[in-house]
Each structure stands twice: as C-alpha cells, then as structure tokens.
Amino acid sequence: MKWKFDSQHILKSKITWAVVAELLILLVCLIIRPEFFEISYQESTGMLYGSIIDILNRSSEITIIALGMTLVIALAGTDLSVGAVVALSGAIGLKLMRWDMSEYPTAGNYSVTPLIWVFLVALGICFLFGCFNGLMVSRFGLQPIIATLVLMVAGRGVAQIITNGRQMTTNFAPFKFISQGSVLFLPMPIIITAVIFILMVLLTRKTSFGMFVEAVGINPRASRVSGLRSSLIIFSAYAITGLLAGISGLIYASRIGQNDSNNAGINYEMDAILAVVIGGTSMSGGKFSLAGTVMGSIIIRTIITFVYYFGVAAEAIMAFKALIVLVVIVLQAEPVREFISKRRKARKTAIRGELHG
Numbered sequence: 001m002k003w004k005f006d007s008q009h010i011l012k013s014k015i016t017w018a019v020v021a022e023l024l025i026l027l028v029c030l031i032i033r034p035e036f037f038e039i040s041y042q043e044s045t046g047m048l049y050g051s052i053i054d055i056l057n058r059s060s061e062i063t064i065i066a067l068g069m070t071l072v073i074a075l076a077g078t079d080l081s082v083g084a085v086v087a088l089s090g091a092i093g094l095k096l097m098r099w100d101m102s103e104y105p106t107a108g109n110y111s112v113t114p115l116i117w118v119f120l121v122a123l124g125i126c127f128l129f130g131c132f133n134g135l136m137v138s139r140f141g142l143q144p145i146i147a148t149l150v151l152m153v154a155g156r157g158v159a160q161i162i163t164n165g166r167q168m169t170t171n172f173a174p175f176k177f178i179s180q181g182s183v184l185f186l187p188m189p190i191i192i193t194a195v196i197f198i199l200m201v202l203l204t205r206k207t208s209f210g211m212f213v214e215a216v217g218i219n220p221r222a223s224r225v226s227g228l229r230s231s232l233i234i235f236s237a238y239a240i241t242g243l244l245a246g247i248s249g250l251i252y253a254s255r256i257g258q259n260d261s262n263n264a265g266i267n268y269e270m271d272a273i274l275a276v277v278i279g280g281t282s283m284s285g286g287k288f289s290l291a292g293t294v295m296g297s298i299i300i301r302t303i304i305t306f307v308y309y310f311g312v313a314a315e316a317i318m319a320f321k322a323l324i325v326l327v328v329i330v331l332q333a334e335p336v337r338e339f340i341s342k343r344r345k346a347r348k349t350a351i352r353g354e355l356h357g
Contacts, residue, residue: 018280026302037052039052059298061248064248067244069273082268084154085130085151086249087262087264093118123250138234176257275293278296303320304317306320
C-alpha cells in the first residue's frame with residue numbers, strides 16, 4: 001500500500017498548531033541563546049542535564065494530571081480538585097513515613113511505614129476521591145464544576161488535618177528516587193510519565209474505552225439509548241484522574257522532600273485544563289488527543305523555563321502563558337483553519353491554471 005502525504009489533513013489537525021507553537025518558542029530560544037539547547041552528562045548522577053531535559057522533567061506532574069483531565073474534558077466535564085488531591089497525596093505519603101513528629105522529630109533516611117504501603121495507601125485514597133467526584137457527576141447528576149469544587153476546597157483541609165498543619169520533611173532515599181533518580185540517563189519523572197502515557201494510550205486506543213468516552217462526550221443521550229453505560233464511563237474517567245493526581249502528588253512531594261499542603265498543586269487544575277485545550281481537545285466534549293495533551297503540557301513548561309532562563313520577572317509567567325495559549329487557540333479555531341485551507345486550495349488552483357495556460 002502506497003503512503004500518501006496528506007497536507008490538508010495535517011493542517012486541519014489541532015495538534016499540528018500546538019507543535020508549531022512549541023517550535024516557534026524553541027526557535028526564539030535558539031536565536032537569543034543557542035546554549036539553551038546544550039545537554040550534558042554527569043557521571044556522578046548518571047543523568048543528562050540541560051534546559052530541554054528540565055522542561056520534560058518539570059512538566060511531568062502537569063502532564064500526568066492532564067492525561068486524566070483529557071478524559072474528563074472529552075466527556076464535557078472538568079475536575080477542579082486535582083490540585084487539592086496533589087496536596088493530599090503528599091500529605092498522606094509524608095504522614096505515613098514520619099507518622100509522629102514527636103516520636104520521630106528529625107528527618108532522615110528512613111520510613112516508619114514500608115514504602116509500598118505509603119504508595120498504595122496514598123494512591124488508594126486519591127483514587128477514592130476521584131471515585132467521589134465520579135459518583136457526584138455520574139449518579140447524582142451534579143455539574144462537574146460544582147461537584148469537584150467541593151473537593152477543591154475540602155482536599156487541602158483534609159491534608160492539613162492529616163499532618164496537623166505541619167510540614168513534614170524526609171530524606172528517605174527510595175522515596176527521593178522517584179523524583180531525583182534516573183533510568184536510561186533520564187530523570188525518573190520522565191520515565192514515569194512515559195509509562196503512564198503508554199498505558200493511557202493502550203487503554204483508550206487498544207480497547208473500546210476510548211471510543212466509549214468519545215461517544216458519551218459527543219452525545220450522552222444517544223450513547224445511553226445505544227446501550228452504553230454512560231454513567232460508568234464518566235465515573236471511570238474521574239476515578240482515573242484522581243489516581244493520576246495522586247501519582248503527581250507523590251512526585252511533587254518527593255521533589256521538594258516534604259509535604260506542602262498550602263502550596264502543593266496550586267493552579268495545577270488550570271494548567272492541566274490549558275494543556276488539554278492547547279492539545280486540541282474541545283471543552284464541549286468528543287474526540288480527544290493524548291499526544292496533543294502532552295504537547296500542551298510541554299508548551300506550558302517551556303514558557304515557564306523560558307521566562308526563568310532569560311531572567312524575565314517571574315510575575316510575567318502568567319502573561320506569557322496567556323499570550324501563547326491565545327495564539328494556539330486562535331490557530332486551532334475552526335474559522336482560522338478553514339481560511340488557511342481555502343487559501344491553500346486557491347493557490348493550488350492558481351498554479352494549475354498557470355501551468356495549463
């Protein structure tokens with residue numbers, strides 16, 4: 001079978017413009033400071049270093065959450081509680097490792113609870129929080145923004161109660177490894193993100209689950225009439241998002257070496273939604289792109305890295321982020337894509353006319 005290059009299909013794809021936006025940002029970095037792309041290897045850590053590696057590494061928390069958020073948004077929903085679940089996950093993890101600060105007052109290379117139970121309990125509770133969101137939306141019919149707003153407010157309060165309002169620190173090497181270790185010369189968060197991405201692709205593209213999500217997102221009523229259990233699909237999407245937010249929370253806690261219930265996961269829900277939208281998934285539900293979501297997350301982190309690397313005031317991050325998001329969304333807009341497509345067709349017609357004339 002002969003492969004045919006379809007430029008029209010590529011131009012119509014929303015992810016194309018996300019890639020273009022990322023390439024333009026990187027081009028600006030290359031022009032201003034070519035050393036931005038330098039990558040070095042340190043034998044002491046066995047890890048690669050550089051701005052590009054840092055972008056992939058530090059975008060991991062948002063990327064993991066955004067992969068779950070993609071399913072929720074594809075169902076025409078949203079989850080505002082993911083930032084609070086990130087804080088909750090870290091709080092549970094540190095509480096299990098330190099348990100009682102009066103008995104274990106000094107942080108060290110130890111954990112009171114076996115690490116496997118730290119992970120299972122923290123992720124299990126975050127999964128249950130996701131199930132709660134799913135239950136409120138799918139069974140009780142609450143609007144997603146209202147249902148998840150409950151945990152957005154309550155989640156950090158629960159995290160504060162668990163830790164008695166204290167910040168617990170840890171130097172437990174196996175726990176720190178999930179953010180500071182390396183595999184195949186790459187930081188561990190990149191590896192974790194890649195594994196989760198592959199699993200999500202297998203779940204949504206190699207099983208019928210992804211097709212069901214799109215069907216329910218496009219027309220919930222028609223999907224129910226056709227025999228789909230739309231409530232179960234919606235419930236599953238929120239449960240998965242809660243679990244992924246828990247994983248992100250453990251990576252974050254490992255990265256800073258402590259729980260930070262006040263600041264952990266702040267604005268993560270907004271960044272995750274932005275990543276999904278930049279990646280081409282419509283807020284009105286329907287078709288989704290996990291690869292586009294990953295690209296959207298990388299764009300957000302590239303903007304932040306760009307601002308820090310070039311010494312721009314940190315306060316300008318939101319302005320830069322808003323500008324890039326605006327450009328990408330405008331390029332993805334249907335009228336703009338149709339205009340570009342018509343211009344290309346008109347140019348081709350004119351060229352054919354000149355050749356035959």
